[in-house]
Amino acid sequence: MNTLLDKIRSDFPILQQESFGKPLAYFDNAATTQKPAMVIDAIDQYYREANSNVHRGVHRMSQMATRAYEGARTKVASFLNASSSAEIIFTRGTTEAINLVASSFGEAFIHEGDEVIVSALEHHSNIVPWQQLCFKKKAVLRVIPVFDNGELDIDALKSLFNSKTRILAVNHISNALGTINPVREIIRMAHENGVPVLLDGAQGLSHGPVDVQEMGCDFYAFSAHKMYGPMGIGGLYGKKEWLDKMPPYQYGGEMISKVTFENTTFNELPYKFEAGTPNVADAIGLGVAIDYLQGIGWDFVRQQEADLLAYGTEKISAIPGVRIIGTAAQKASIISFVMDKIHFYDAGSIIDQMGVAVRTGNHCTQPLMDRLGILGTIRASFSFYNTREEIDRLVESVVKVKELFD
Amino acid sequence: MNTLLDKIRSDFPILQQESFGKPLAYFDNAATTQKPAMVIDAIDQYYREANSNVHRGVHRMSQMATRAYEGARTKVASFLNASSSAEIIFTRGTTEAINLVASSFGEAFIHEGDEVIVSALEHHSNIVPWQQLCFKKKAVLRVIPVFDNGELDIDALKSLFNSKTRILAVNHISNALGTINPVREIIRMAHENGVPVLLDGAQGLSHGPVDVQEMGCDFYAFSAHKMYGPMGIGGLYGKKEWLDKMPPYQYGGEMISKVTFENTTFNELPYKFEAGTPNVADAIGLGVAIDYLQGIGWDFVRQQEADLLAYGTEKISAIPGVRIIGTAAQKASIISFVMDKIHFYDAGSIIDQMGVAVRTGNHCTQPLMDRLGILGTIRASFSFYNTREEIDRLVESVVKVKELFD
């Protein structure tokens, strides 16, 4: 093992845990990543030293908390290279961010007969909000098809645009198969057709740099817990031009400027979209997770994850009776696979007993599974803190599964 | 100082802090309470030892996390005496819980010409969601008036009910003035008129026991951060009969049962209303906050807070030129006051410099302030961990303010 990796692993307390008497090999990073001690400590320290409700408080602690909260927003803005921190709205996570856009953008811009484009590769969180919006507005949901290898059929996308198309929502990286979608090309095509693009970035911020201005997306939704930050926080980047035109999503608290029983005027961006006491502690945790990622640097992350993906792909595909699902040319460090005649639940149960944490099932992508003609997969998703040795243990477990069920 | 109080104060790390070189006297408890070490530690430990995404995960940590999350739900259910934990929905807090009901109940049950009742004593979070719903549905917002002393005019409420009334939303305890509203009577009147009642319980769970079945409310909304728990979590209690009839609020994740592009079926309660990865860490923190409150017991809480309210009321009202706003017969430990010819912002700035944290302004209750003919107040809200000595320091600071500005 190289010493930098050792050092990095020691930053994550949970990697020191055992599972069923064996060292834990955590390969469920696409579901949620583990947290470095500095993130955990920042939350701890906030509650011990500075906890307070933010905004409009005159007293010192309230101002400290406000500064820390707004400081976290600034960090997110510069991490994504947003043009202003007013374009960063804190939400509970990706799902809420997408729901916010579907609801507010939908209310302002989607009408009967209009069309919304999603892809066959989406997580339920980027399908159902649009589907339900379409039901409500009598609009039409169009779907970019996916090839057997997990790549989107971009040629087919061309024919989906028409004068009724109002928005396109697609994931940056597929959580189920690891496909990195050609988002720049998709955005270019959409913009040529005058259609704004929402990227579901749940899997997008942990593997490499994201520059929303360079990509040109109109919205980018993400979750802190999938990028080494805490649960309960995430966000939405939105271009000011769009956010300004969208009505608020929830009402109450700082998002209000002036209320009478007859009328209410709303605050400016980003507050307009943040109702109720914000989750200050976890926003600070998210800011520190960004510090952590910038500290280790994308070079290390990408190199380590590329190595694990290559090594894992080679080893897993070499096991007879195992088939990798999702073999796109551009992939993040996620390997989904199925086993001949062995149900993923059976496999997952045994692999778990060997101290290896993988996720099994449809990964909240039922339409994709239907399309691929399977019920689910076994998914190992790697972080830069994983090791080749851990992958060897996964392979051992899979071999054990074969022994048991064959 | 009595030793039990000393012991309890030592449970809260932040009370050991200084502010501007003086021991911190924290009187902004109605905005957010401080957290005992056991709550902070529980969150810390979760991230160090058990962090995982919940539900549908086969692996051990995911199951541990699921159990802890569902265990927290059970604790909340029994804390509120809900008849089942399926009636407890986790949200970000009170504001989101009220928005959920306004949106989902509103979609199902509010139509053109219908009426919604709120009170003049409400927080913006319990006004604006209903007001905007009424705008959207062309429904009518009716307001229970409030007397000068901060009590609701319950006689006037009688005449607000009619066959068009669909729901009544009122706070349990007023955050601005401390009034404890006669919720049992309000609920009885509403139910006689076939109208369900939502209680805004943001201030309701920290001062004494709440039994939703005994009270008979249909919905109860609350925030963990105002009851010694973490930020980013809270909840909604809702009677199963109502929740079953309400459509989902947000879409994605565990709230889905089966998705195709043509149709989606939703999960059962409470999951139907919880979209996206839940905030497991903070839900666990909320559970531990409940343990903590139950550990010290309501007797202590009520006795200590009643003493502080009585002592504070006597001392503050004795200062010449100071007037207490809100003198209801039933009050929680919240004292709002104004000073002759001295702006609350001036007062708050100086009080802060003396190491005493109070909140100043309209407390997100602009319509109430308008009704009372003031722009805002200085508000000291006491917790069981505050002391008479701290109140003496508040009084000193107020006297100092008078010296400076007179």
Next chain:
Amino acid sequence: MTIKDTIEEIVGEFSLFEDWMDKYNYLIDMGKSLPVLDDKYKIDSNLITGCQSRVWLHSEYKDGQIIFAADSDAVITKGIVNLLIRVFSNHTPEEIIGAETEFLDVIGLKDHLSPTRSNGLLSMIKQIKLYALAYKAQGNAV
């Protein structure tokens, strides 16, 4: 044998296992030996929701007793349903409704196969008890 007796028998069997591997081997054997369920019963109305694997649970009411039959696409799940059938099948609705299910705790199933939604163990037991309640109501109605 009463439900209680069967449970004791099962607890006895499980107490012999030294490690998880033995336990899983046993469950796998139980799964493989579960009688085949006729395809005509593999219908959506017999499907138990909330499981990672699909479980069909069919029941018949005969001479005052309920007979259960089941299938799943996962072997371990089949093993678990087989255990449940052994415990609950051929008993009266009253017996089933009144039965304690803590034995799952004792044999370590709850520990390794959590009651959370991933395997639907709880859903299966709930469904078994619901069938019993339904037949009981039906019986009373007659």
Next chain:
Amino acid sequence: MTIKDTIEEIVGEFSLFEDWMDKYNYLIDMGKSLPVLDDKYKIDSNLITGCQSRVWLHSEYKDGQIIFAADSDAVITKGIVNLLIRVFSNHTPEEIIGAETEFLDVIGLKDHLSPTRSNGLLSMIKQIKLYALAYKAQGNAV
């Protein structure tokens, strides 16, 4: 005096204060000595939002320079606006647009009177610069 000179003067004055009390006393004096703003300028369009206290900021453009006048219902806020007027009033739009505002940091105003929404200090400066931008555009248009 240039904007920079005034700022240096103010920084010098503040450096004399031993504790927060002196600083606040000074701000309060400055607040009390702020010339009264004619009621006709206390209109909503002059109101700065995001403050706990209400602040009206009025401006006039005369001989290429902007003259500011203001009022607030809180004395400390009046003291702060008075400082800002001393710094920015009677300067050209260009001078105002180009001015650094870090001095607020130096004199400890940012520390004790945070830039967050509670006192609207940032909003005031923003408004002053907006006026300057507007007059500049107007000037260019002529």
